[in-house]
Amino acid sequence: MLLDIRSRRDQPALEPQMSDPARTMLGAEQKAWLLGELDSSSAAWRLVGSPSIMHRTWRDDLSEPLHDALLKLKLIDEDGEGPDEDQWDGYPAERRELLERFAEVDDLLVLSADIHVSVASEITFDDGRPAAPEVTSPSLTSQNLDEKLGVEQRAEIVQESERAFVEALDHVHWCEMASHGYVLVDVDRERVRAEWWHVDGVLERLPGERCAATFELQRGGRVLTEAQPG
Secondary structure, three states: OEEEOOOOOOOOOOOOOOOOOOOOOOOHHHHHHHHHHHHHOOOOOEEEEEOOOOOOOOOOOOOHHHHHHHHHOOOEOOOOOOEOOOOHHHOHHHHHHHHHHHOOOOOEEEEEOOOOOEEEEEEEOOOOOEEEEEEEOOOOOOOOHHHHHOOOOOOHHHHHHHHHHHHHOOOEEEEEOOOOEEEEEEEOOOEEEEEEEEEOOOOOOOOOEEEEEEEEEEOOOOOOEEOOOO
16 A cells, blocks of 8 residues: 655645644645555555655754755755754654554555655654655666765765764664665565665666665564565
8 A cells, every 4th residue: 555645835825833833835735635544454564655855864963064964955044054844854753653553554665756865764753663664766867965065975984974874863774865766665565675776877878776774674673674686
């Protein structure tokens, strides 16, 4: 079962305060539909598609290279002083409501994209408990961190930012911020397997692609585990 939740970021927020429970990314009708489908589904797996990364990307003590990278990637607010209001960090009350429901449902995986990074992570409560795993797909053609910084794809600043992202956020297992590609998701009754495939380039037709990472979610689990490719 694939549930596609769509952002209302192109519409003005109902309230200016980020923590206001009335502030909504989904809107009342879509949220009611999503929660209703989760309750009524008898599918072996619930795959929830989100157009925006759901796990937390902001913290108060971000290191300088990571802070600058997240600012370039629009994963923190444009003033650099807090969470991005357009991402799920900007809707903490509604996200918490969804996480509470996700935590009540077995065998659920969130698939997100449109943020130009590859990430394997969990969406967690404030106390660190995992509510649901999340697989974030890289961009196809939109600019990645290397292109925004004007550096080589695997420049040290890119790799340093990736390491800092994993170290700063306990719920992030792996990330890659500078490659285009896609995620191949294979589902059977006992597990979901996600493979991040990156291509050599997008400005011209090139033959090369590589599997950059593989993670699996076992039936009954809420945490992604690294797996061998192939």
